[in-house]
Amino acid sequence: MELLIFYPLAGFCVVLALGVVFNNSPVGSALSLIGMMLGLAGIFVLQQAHFIAILQVIIYAGAIMVLFMFVIMLLNLKKGDDMGWVARDKNLLLSVLTGVLAIGILYKISDILFSAKIDTPATLPDSFGTVANIGETLFTDFVLPFEVASILLLAAMVGAVVLAKNKLD
């Protein structure tokens, strides 16, 4: 039953990810990326990681993609700005590199697929992936990384303001 939900969702995500890479207009890419994030949120729900799924929708599909759309509109990007990559210099090197990467990783995938002894899942308690469970781990074992993350976000906020300011005085 889960497989019947998994395959369409996974196919949806892969197709939209390809849409991000091979779309002519940046706005189309951004919209495909939003769709992919929502599909991934569905996959996280399938894995019973509800809290992460909600965060995926709020942070990625909400906040980050709004930022992307905002910058695309601000820079006034036209359709087909950069499709010169087809006839680019040194494109051969990039094609070979991409091919090697893709083949290597596909080989690794088939390795995983045909030798998998890890497919039997642990029995999950009802509390798996809930806010209470994640919060307990976050505020006991991972309290220091949590605080460091808050400092990182503060630094990023200050950095973004300083970088995007018109004149440094």
Next chain:
Amino acid sequence: MLEETVPLSHYLMLSATLFVIGIVGVLIRRNVIVVFMSIEIMLNAVNISLISFDHYMNLSSGQIFSFMVMCVAAAEVSVGLAIIIALHRNKPTVNLDEFNLLKW
């Protein structure tokens, strides 16, 4: 007859596929914004792996890790887009090949 649950290998395959798509995007596209979006695809692919291992071993540290990945992604996007705006102000283009000041 279909199995009850999705095998771990399927999640790992999805993750690897999305990661390859992200790498291909970084390598072949020259639009700064699209390259940036491809990096986001790669971060998401890693999140799938983390959470599926979590799901199969009944841990919660993987979910904390993907939470941290989201924090770093948010910070990276805000600073990166600010850099793109500053670059665009200096040189009105988004083509990465034209930014070659630091190339030797």
